[in-house]
Amino acid sequence: MRVGGLRHFPILRTEKDDTMTYENPPSATGWSAPTLTVVIPTFNERYNIAPLIEKLEIALAGISFEAIIVDDDSPDGTAELAKSLAAAKPHVRCIHRVGRRGLSSACIEGMSASAADFVSVIDADHQHDESILPQMLAAARDGADIVVGSRYTGEGSSTEGFSAGRQKGSEIATRLSGILTGKALSDPMSGFFLLRRSLFNDIVPRLSREGFKILLDIIVTANRRKSGKVEIAEIPYTFRPRFAGESKMSALVVAQFLGLIVSQISRGILPTSFLLFSLVGASGVLVHLSVLTFAFEALSFNFANAQLLATLVAMTTNYLLNNELTYADKKLRGRRFWTGLLSFYAVCSFGTLANVSVASVLFESQYANFLLAGIAGATMSVVFNYAVTRIFTWR
Ligand SMILES: Nc1nc2c(ncn2[C@@H]2O[C@H](COP(=O)(O)OP(=O)(O)O)[C@@H](O)[C@H]2O)c(=O)[nH]1
Ligand SMILES: [Mg+2]
Structure with a gap:
């Protein structure tokens, strides 16, 4: 139906007047709602995002997905590039944040923008193996609440992408966080995971927006719900070296991580x-x-x-x-x-x-x-x- 050049989509009203749902636009042929949102947080990843989107398209062929790039106004112009990708591809979007920084808050914002049934987060630097995403999605459909792409279990190996110092640091951090999650998770520090959006919506008000380690925060917060502990599945993969650009890991990130641990032990009383x-x-x-x-x-x-x-x-x-x-x-x-x-x-x-x-x-x-x-x-x-x-x- 067209009224004065504006296209009106029919609105379905349910019994209560304040709840409305929208029908799919009849003319949008070929369009289907994404099943999976892949959030890609970026800071200075200009040379990584276009090839990553191509890898995702190959890995997720046959699954309807969208990629949301959340960029914190990178000086290298990642956001501009992401928007030119978005202009060419309907399954790519960019959230360009100005005046804000932080990995956890970027992931939260990307997941909050999703309307898909499942949301996932992947680093932009190609260190995470996108080809296991269909397996991760299948595990969530089979009932897992949170699926972690894990650098340590089974055949997964982390030695390739890590320096010796980072490897040791990562092991210590894994032990520390095991105390919090109470579960022998092999890689709670992973930045590669997938969960049902309804679970995310449920816990998002209680997530900390500070720091780097969002998965740990999601697991601990989800476990504290009245409905009991969440079921976590792990899918192993081989951690790869960074494709282009530099790591943003720093002393600040380590200090924020220790802060998050104490903050969680105090149950958020001490931010x-x-x-x-x-x-x-x-x-x-x-x-x-x-x-x-x-x-x-x-x-x-x-x-x-x-x-x-x-x-x-x-x-x-x-x-x-x-x-x-x-x-x-x-x-x-x-x-x-x-x-x-x-x-x-x-x-x-x-x-x-x-x-x-x-x-x-x-x-x-x-x-x-x-x-x-x-x-x-x-x-x-x-x-x-x-x-x-x-x-x-x-x-
Ligand atoms: N939006 C946003 N992304 C970030 C920020 N810090 C890091 N990232 C992204 O988070 C991902 C992981 O960062 P990386 O530097 O590779 O950490 P490392 O793998 O632990 O060395 C990359 O895609 C980064 O671009 C930030 O402050 N804001
Ligand atoms: Mg990295």
């Missing part, structure tokens, strides 16, 4: 960013004491001036570290870097007031213990600074 913020705070104490000693002893400052200098230096290093590490995903740059620094100074000054007042009250109470009072005061200011800088500094 990863809070743990990193506290860690940075602890490093600030060391900076403070070093500058204080140096200014007081070596430069013969009077105590008040030495203390003032130490406070300023420690606040500044804390700000820089938090901007790089804790809030790498919303890093402040340019003018916002400087206004952020000023607001950080202001918040920390109030935090110090809170610290000193709480500690003094405790110290003067009948349970006086200077160490306990000191720790309570410091905790108070970390919590205060964390909560308030999230509102005023890293919004």
Whole structure:
């Protein structure tokens, strides 16, 4: 039906007026809803995506699928290239995120954009073997809630794509996460997995958006549902070397991973960013004491001036570290870097007031213990600074 150049698709109304479903457009011949969405998170993967899409088309021949590339505004122009692919191929889409960074949040956003029955995530660098996707889909159709492409079980081998150091690190991380999932999963750190979209929809509000290891988070969160533990299937494959470009693995990723583990053990009461913020705070104490000693002893400052200098230096290093590490995903740059620094100074000054007042009250109470009072005061200011800088500094 055409009305003034606009095509109207019939809307089916069910009993309740607020639930509507849409019929397939009658003229869209050849179009079929995808069964599987393949999410491809990218950062600087310009030379990897077109050949990966071709490999997916071969691997998934006969299965209706769509690929959603989620790019965080890569400087190498991955998003532009992805959009030119999308313009040529109906089964390719691109989510171009500006001003945001992060692998987990990119995967979540891609899966959230899916309308297919099954969703999967695969790295853009060809390290994951796309040819096992049909097997993964079959396992999910057979009843598995989550299917993991695994680098370690059976014939799967990871030695080819990993350096010796990364191999060891990956093994330690696998053991650590085994404590959390409670299951002898051979590769909980895999970034290659598939799950039913209904399960994803169910748990997405409780997923952490920080860090690199989304699968671990999905498994732990899914297991905590009232309906009981999820069934996980593993399909082995040979981990390949990167096709083009460079890895984004860094010290930051490792710190965020450790943060995720503690955050999960505390059942989300302690978010990863809070743990990193506290860690940075602890490093600030060391900076403070070093500058204080140096200014007081070596430069013969009077105590008040030495203390003032130490406070300023420690606040500044804390700000820089938090901007790089804790809030790498919303890093402040340019003018916002400087206004952020000023607001950080202001918040920390109030935090110090809170610290000193709480500690003094405790110290003067009948349970006086200077160490306990000191720790309570410091905790108070970390919590205060964390909560308030999230509102005023890293919004
Ligand atoms: N959207 C998005 N993708 C990312 C980000 N960091 C890494 N990726 C992608 O995640 C995948 C895995 O990253 P990679 O650097 O290969 O990690 P490695 O295999 O552990 O060395 C690749 O497709 C990256 O392009 C990010 O911050 N945002
Ligand atoms: Mg990789």
